[in-house]
Amino acid sequence: MRSYFQRFNFFAFSILVFLVSSCTNLDNKQVNSPVSTQQGSTATPQVSPQNQQESEIKLLNDEAVNILQQGQFKEALQKLEKGLEISQDKGERFWEAVTLNNIGRLYQKQANYSQALQSYQQALFINREIGDRVQLGKTYSNIGYLFDIQNQPELAIFFYKHCLINREIARLNPAVLSAPQPDAYNVTVAQTYRILGEKLLKQGRVVEAQRSMDLLKVEELEGFLKDVPGNQRTAKGIEIAPGEKALKQQLEQTGNNAVELGKELTKLRKIAPEQRSPAQKQRIEQLVLDQQKLLEQFNNFIASPAVKTQLEQLSVTAKRQSLDLASINELRDNLARLSQKSILIYPLVLDDNLELVVVSPESVPIHRKVAVTREQLNQTIATFRQQLQTPERNDTVIKTANQLYNWLIKPIENEIKASGATNLMYAPDDQLRYIPLAALHDGKQWLVERFSVNYITAASLTNFNTPPASSLRVLAGAFTKGNYQVEVGNQRLAFSGLPFAGQEVEGLAATIPGTQKLIDEAFSPKATIPQMDDYSIVHFATHAAFVVGKPEDSFILFGNGDRVNLRDVANWSLTNVDLVVLSACETGLGGKLGNGEEILGFGYQMQKTGARATIASLWSVDDGGTQALMSAFYALLSPGKLTKAEALRQAQIALIHADSKVKNKNVPIATSSGLSHPYYWAPFILIGNGL
Structure with a gap:
C-alpha cells in the first residue's frame, strides 16, 4: 500500500495545484450526478456484478469508518486498503476517491498530516477527472480542515472557499446534491460554510464572511428540504481575494505543467507492467523525475518569505478591496432602492x-x-x-x-x-x-416601537424591490369549529376550531370589500388551492405548525380536516400573490427546539411559490389578540400608503398602546385593553419582501 502512495505522491500534489487554480474551468459544464453515487444506495432490486463490487467497497468503507471512531487504526486501514484495491482494479473511480478521502481521515487522526494530504490530493484528482462537483467540493473541505487543525487559517480559508465555489455551481442542478452521499468527510458542508464565515470574521474579512453566512442559509435549506435550486446570484459562490488570486496564478503555472505530465503518465500506467516496452518504462521514470522537479519548485515557492507575507496580509488586502466585490455592491444597491x-x-x-x-x-x-x-x-x-x-x-x-x-x-x-x-x-x-x-x-x-422588522431567508434568494400589488383582493379561509387529530412523527396532536377565526375573517371582509370567504368544510385544499393565485392576499385563519424534523411533519390544517405539509406547499403557484397570512402558527411543539430550519424552510417554500411575502406566527394566540391585530393590520394596509412591514409594525404598536392615550386614530381597536403583553402582538413575523 505504501508503494502506491509513494508512486503517486508527486503527481497527486501537482494535480492538486492544478485543480485549485482551474476549478472555475468547469463552470460551463453540465453537472451530472455520478452513477456510482446513486448505485451506492442500499436498496437495489437486482444486484449486478458492478453493483456487488460497489456494495462491497461501500461496506468496507462503512466498517472502516466505524472502527476508526473506536481508535482501531490498523484494522481500519486494512479494510480501506482492500476497498481501494478493488476500486482500482474494477475502475470504480467514484469509490476510489471516497476510499482515498477516508484513508486521509485515518492518517489525519494519527497526526500524519503529510500522508493525509497526499490521500486527499489523489481523491481531488479523481473528483476533478470525473467532473463530480459535489465530491470535489467536499474533498476541498477535507483539505481545508487539514490546514485548519494545523493552525494555517489562510490556507484553510482558501480551500474552504473552493468547497463553497464548487457546491454553489452544483446547486444549479440540485438533484445531484440530494443523491446519497458516503461518509468520507470531516465536517458537513453546512459546517464548512459556518467555519469559513467564522474564520473570515476573525481576520476582519467581513464582506467575504457575509457572503459565506448568506449561502450557509441556502445550504441549510438544502439539508432540510433537499432539491433547493441555485440561481445566478448563488452560483457566483464567493470571491477569491486579490492576495489569493496572486497565489492562484503561481499554482496554475505549476499545475498546467503537472497536468500535461500526468495525462501522459496515466495513459502509460494503463498498460500492464509486463506489457510495457523498455521505452515506455524509461518514459515513466522520466515523468516521475519531472514531477519531482515540479514539486520541488512548488515547495520552494510556497515556503518562500514572499508568499508567507502575502498570505498573512490577506486580511488587510481583503478589507481594502471590499468595495470591489460585485455581490456586496448588488446587495447594497438593493437596500438603497428600498422605500424605507x-x-x-x-x-x-x-x-x-x-x-x-x-x-x-x-x-x-x-x-x-x-x-x-x-x-x-x-x-x-x-x-x-x-x-x-x-x-x-x-x-x-x-x-x-x-x-x-x-x-x-x-x-x-x-x-x-x-x-x-x-x-x-x-x-x-x-x-x-x-x-x-x-x-x-x-x-x-x-x-417594534422604533423599527419595522423584515425577515429574509437569504439575500441571494430574496427580491427586495418587487413592487406590491396595485389593489387588494383577498381570499380568506377560516377553521372555526370541529376537532381533528393530527399525527406528527410519533406524536398525536388534537386541534380544535378557532372561535375568533370567523370574526377575524368577517372583520377582514368588512375592511376590504369583495373578500372571498371560505369557512370550515368549504375551506378545503380542493376548493381553496386552485383559486389562490386569483388574489393578491391569501389569509388563512387556521392552525399551522412548524415542526422540528422532516418537512412532511410541518403542515397547514384546512377547515375540513385535511392538511398540506411543507413539502406540498412547494407545488403551489402563487405568482400573483403579494402576501400570504397564516395567523395561528406554532413552533416548538412539545417544547422541542431545533435550529429553526423548519421556520427557514417555511419562508423559503412560500417564497418558492412566487408569493412576495408571508406573515406567520411563532406561537398560537388563543384569544381575540389575533383578531385585534389583524383588524388593525388590514385597516392600515388597505389605503395603500404603508408597506406591509410598516403596517404590521403600526398594528403591533396599536395593541401595545390599546389601553393608553397613545393610539393611532386610523386603527380601530374594537377590543378590551390588556393586549400590551408581547404574547398578543409579538409572534407575528413578516418573511420576504416587506414592501
Missing part, C-alpha cells in the same frame, strides 16, 4: 461567541463580536419563549428582552443610527429563529 431606509443584520451563532454582521447602503459591511456562548444564548432564548407565551406580567419578559437586546442590537446601535434605518432586515441564525426580534426591549421601549 433599511439595514441588513446577520447574526452568526458560534460555540463561544455571537458574531453580528451589518450591511447598509452607505458603508462597507461591519461586524461586532459579542461575548455570549451558544449555550447561554439558547438558554435565554428558551426562557424568553416561555415568558412570551405567559402573559401575566411584563416585568419578567422585559428583563429577558433587554438581555437579548444587549446581545443582538446594542453592539450595532451606532451603525443603525448612522444609517438612518427605520427598517431592520433580519436573517436570523440557529435558535434565534424561534424568537421575534420586534419583542426585544432597550430598557425604555420595545424594538
Whole structure:
C-alpha cells in the first residue's frame, strides 16, 4: 500500500495545484450526478456484478469508518486498503476517491498530516477527472480542515472557499446534491460554510464572511428540504481575494505543467507492467523525475518569505478591496432602492461567541463580536419563549428582552443610527429563529416601537424591490369549529376550531370589500388551492405548525380536516400573490427546539411559490389578540400608503398602546385593553419582501 502512495505522491500534489487554480474551468459544464453515487444506495432490486463490487467497497468503507471512531487504526486501514484495491482494479473511480478521502481521515487522526494530504490530493484528482462537483467540493473541505487543525487559517480559508465555489455551481442542478452521499468527510458542508464565515470574521474579512453566512442559509435549506435550486446570484459562490488570486496564478503555472505530465503518465500506467516496452518504462521514470522537479519548485515557492507575507496580509488586502466585490455592491444597491431606509443584520451563532454582521447602503459591511456562548444564548432564548407565551406580567419578559437586546442590537446601535434605518432586515441564525426580534426591549421601549422588522431567508434568494400589488383582493379561509387529530412523527396532536377565526375573517371582509370567504368544510385544499393565485392576499385563519424534523411533519390544517405539509406547499403557484397570512402558527411543539430550519424552510417554500411575502406566527394566540391585530393590520394596509412591514409594525404598536392615550386614530381597536403583553402582538413575523 505504501508503494502506491509513494508512486503517486508527486503527481497527486501537482494535480492538486492544478485543480485549485482551474476549478472555475468547469463552470460551463453540465453537472451530472455520478452513477456510482446513486448505485451506492442500499436498496437495489437486482444486484449486478458492478453493483456487488460497489456494495462491497461501500461496506468496507462503512466498517472502516466505524472502527476508526473506536481508535482501531490498523484494522481500519486494512479494510480501506482492500476497498481501494478493488476500486482500482474494477475502475470504480467514484469509490476510489471516497476510499482515498477516508484513508486521509485515518492518517489525519494519527497526526500524519503529510500522508493525509497526499490521500486527499489523489481523491481531488479523481473528483476533478470525473467532473463530480459535489465530491470535489467536499474533498476541498477535507483539505481545508487539514490546514485548519494545523493552525494555517489562510490556507484553510482558501480551500474552504473552493468547497463553497464548487457546491454553489452544483446547486444549479440540485438533484445531484440530494443523491446519497458516503461518509468520507470531516465536517458537513453546512459546517464548512459556518467555519469559513467564522474564520473570515476573525481576520476582519467581513464582506467575504457575509457572503459565506448568506449561502450557509441556502445550504441549510438544502439539508432540510433537499432539491433547493441555485440561481445566478448563488452560483457566483464567493470571491477569491486579490492576495489569493496572486497565489492562484503561481499554482496554475505549476499545475498546467503537472497536468500535461500526468495525462501522459496515466495513459502509460494503463498498460500492464509486463506489457510495457523498455521505452515506455524509461518514459515513466522520466515523468516521475519531472514531477519531482515540479514539486520541488512548488515547495520552494510556497515556503518562500514572499508568499508567507502575502498570505498573512490577506486580511488587510481583503478589507481594502471590499468595495470591489460585485455581490456586496448588488446587495447594497438593493437596500438603497428600498422605500424605507433599511439595514441588513446577520447574526452568526458560534460555540463561544455571537458574531453580528451589518450591511447598509452607505458603508462597507461591519461586524461586532459579542461575548455570549451558544449555550447561554439558547438558554435565554428558551426562557424568553416561555415568558412570551405567559402573559401575566411584563416585568419578567422585559428583563429577558433587554438581555437579548444587549446581545443582538446594542453592539450595532451606532451603525443603525448612522444609517438612518427605520427598517431592520433580519436573517436570523440557529435558535434565534424561534424568537421575534420586534419583542426585544432597550430598557425604555420595545424594538417594534422604533423599527419595522423584515425577515429574509437569504439575500441571494430574496427580491427586495418587487413592487406590491396595485389593489387588494383577498381570499380568506377560516377553521372555526370541529376537532381533528393530527399525527406528527410519533406524536398525536388534537386541534380544535378557532372561535375568533370567523370574526377575524368577517372583520377582514368588512375592511376590504369583495373578500372571498371560505369557512370550515368549504375551506378545503380542493376548493381553496386552485383559486389562490386569483388574489393578491391569501389569509388563512387556521392552525399551522412548524415542526422540528422532516418537512412532511410541518403542515397547514384546512377547515375540513385535511392538511398540506411543507413539502406540498412547494407545488403551489402563487405568482400573483403579494402576501400570504397564516395567523395561528406554532413552533416548538412539545417544547422541542431545533435550529429553526423548519421556520427557514417555511419562508423559503412560500417564497418558492412566487408569493412576495408571508406573515406567520411563532406561537398560537388563543384569544381575540389575533383578531385585534389583524383588524388593525388590514385597516392600515388597505389605503395603500404603508408597506406591509410598516403596517404590521403600526398594528403591533396599536395593541401595545390599546389601553393608553397613545393610539393611532386610523386603527380601530374594537377590543378590551390588556393586549400590551408581547404574547398578543409579538409572534407575528413578516418573511420576504416587506414592501
